[in-house]
Amino acid sequence: MGFRPGPGCVLCAMAAAASLPQFADITSSTGIGFRHHSSPTSRKYLIESATGGVAMIDYDGDGRLDLFFVNGARLTDPMPAGGQPAKSDPRYWNRLYRNQGDGAFTDVTLTAGVQGRGYGMGAASGDFDNDGRTDLYVTGFPSNILYRNNGDGTFTDVTRTAGVSGGGWSTSAAFLDYDRDGRLDLFVARYVVWDFEPDIWCGARKPGYRSYCHPDQFRPASYLAFRNQGDGTFADVSASSGFGASPGKGLGIAVNDHDRDGWPDILVANDSYPQQLFHNRRDGTFEEIGLAAGVAYDEDGNTYGGMGVDFADYDNDGWPDVFVNALALQRYALYRNERGNFQYVSTPSGVAQITRLHSGWGAKFVDTDNDGWRDLFVAQGHVMDNIELTQPNTRYREPLLLMRNRGGKFEDASAHSGRAFEAPLAARGAAFGDLDNDGAVDIAINSNNGAPVILRNGGRTGNHWLAVKTVGRRANRDGIGARVRMIPEAGPEQHGFVSTAGSYLSANDPRVHFGLGAAARVKLLEVFWPGGTVQRLENIEADRMVVVEEPRP
Numbered sequence: 148m149g150f151r152p153g154p155g156c157v158l159c160a161m162a163a164a165a166s167l168p169q170f171a172d173i174t175s176s177t178g179i180g181f182r183h184h185s186s187p188t189s190r191k192y193l194i195e196s197a198t199g200g201v202a203m204i205d206y207d208g209d210g211r212l213d214l215f216f217v218n219g220a221r222l223t224d225p226m227p228a229g230g231q232p233a234k235s236d237p238r239y240w241n242r243l244y245r246n247q248g249d250g251a252f253t254d255v256t257l258t259a260g261v262q263g264r265g266y267g268m269g270a271a272s273g274d275f276d277n278d279g280r281t282d283l284y285v286t287g288f289p290s291n292i293l294y295r296n297n298g299d300g301t302f303t304d305v306t307r308t309a310g311v312s313g314g315g316w317s318t319s320a321a322f323l324d325y326d327r328d329g330r331l332d333l334f335v336a337r338y339v340v341w342d343f344e345p346d347i348w349c350g351a352r353k354p355g356y357r358s359y360c361h362p363d364q365f366r367p368a369s370y371l372a373f374r375n376q377g378d379g380t381f382a383d384v385s386a387s388s389g390f391g392a393s394p395g396k397g398l399g400i401a402v403n404d405h406d407r408d409g410w411p412d413i414l415v416a417n418d419s420y421p422q423q424l425f426h427n428r429r430d431g432t433f434e435e436i437g438l439a440a441g442v443a444y445d446e447d448g449n450t451y452g453g454m455g456v457d458f459a460d461y462d463n464d465g466w467p468d469v470f471v472n473a474l475a476l477q478r479y480a481l482y483r484n485e486r487g488n489f490q491y492v493s494t495p496s497g498v499a500q501i502t503r504l505h506s507g508w509g510a511k512f513v514d515t516d517n518d519g520w521r522d523l524f525v526a527q528g529h530v531m532d533n534i535e536l537t538q539p540n541t542r543y544r545e546p547l548l549l550m551r552n553r554g555g556k557f558e559d560a561s562a563h564s565g566r567a568f569e570a571p572l573a574a575r576g577a578a579f580g581d582l583d584n585d586g587a588v589d590i591a592i593n594s595n596n597g598a599p600v601i602l603r604n605g606g607r608t609g610n611h612w613l614a615v616k617t618v619g620r621r622a623n624r625d626g627i628g629a630r631v632r633m634i635p636e637a638g639p640e641q642h643g644f645v646s647t648a649g650s651y652l653s654a655n656d657p658r659v660h661f662g663l664g665a666a667a668r669v670k671l672l673e674v675f676w677p678g679g680t681v682q683r684l685e686n687i688e689a690d691r692m693v694v695v696e697e698p699r700p
Contacts, residue, residue, distance in 0.1 A: 161289055166608055192221075192222065199219060201576045207245065208346060221239050244255060263287075277623060306624050331627060338396055387431070395421075396417045411628050420453075468489075479507060510651065520552035572600065578653040615693050619695040621680070
């Protein structure tokens, strides 16, 4: 389904297409030679279908976003009971690429020491020790890894001493300061209670029809929460924080302040299980309120295959909304925030009609054309690599999807956004950020058992922009958890939230990006810091990055 203007409006279609940015697949020119290996087996181990993530992380502090790709690991066919996925073969290493600033990237994996171990899933980024250097957390099976950034181009694996190894099958993770003590804590979603044994057969017992098992075959898993103690270690508060009482089948995580009480809440996208919203009770504990808040089910009261997720204000009313994608025939879910409670609006917004036949993973509200309204980008592909045998109208590999936000309604703009949107992919994780610092948000995609895709946003829409980088003093160094209000000299007021979480298995640019449309100046920029301080800046010229440092106590 393409962009569809009103009847007879050919000139409207031409004008709309002309105002859209063109995305170019620049992967081959970047020098990035990574290829994801899921190690598919005849046993159809479920974990093969869901990896891998990608992170945009400025690991060397030069102001340019680097790229980290998470890889699977080698599986034998079959895996022995208690067997460990092998990462000794360099083809299965995670890979870190340094942004050289000229459009090219250099593989620095060995120097940095981030090859990984175990079967990789996703990544989270944040400065957990407040030393001004971004650290990296990598999730997977059967355990996770915390890399401390040494500031000299290398990382140290501090998982054991920090106490954040976890266990089981971890998927997405997020750094957030949930208790507002100025130190980043860590939340980790886990998918299901799963191992290589017992080896469950799913699908028809004939050649080619064995399939990955539906998550209904497995029990939900409890989530992990780690409180930063400020001395390089974390306390496991998974039970005492309340998360232990609400297990799920978590794949994606996003963080925002759903009721604007100044405390971060956590949204978890669940696969064929009610979606979950964990409300921060401001005393170190969380309460799961997905059903009461209106985000647990679709409009028919059904669960769906929630995978990628985002939590941001798409209609510019100051309240963060929710997007969760799903599998083909289920429709992607859009929930409008109405002062702390949510309404399912996939149909009236246009999202349901556009996405009925699609399956999505990495996703984000992102203003691709800088017109002041956040669009929706989704990296797509079905989970079942043989789905076309049982559902001939469904595809395993799918093109990318861009839904353009037209004042709160969405239109499929994929066909007008560049040839990169034509190629079918088995996409999984997607990360979002400005790789070349030109004011247009770029996208990096990790494809299951395939090559990545780096999309450069060509911009050239004539619209202005502003990027905001927060530096905490009393708050955590990254300013994660700060809310940013922006009023341009013309156009809609906008609100952003500082976080690297969101999408699927991935970590994003922490800078808050605003499209300004025709406005060449910002009248007012307000930063609501996690500790309660409100900082105001006035009369800011557009088309630049503004660094906002929290006032010292």
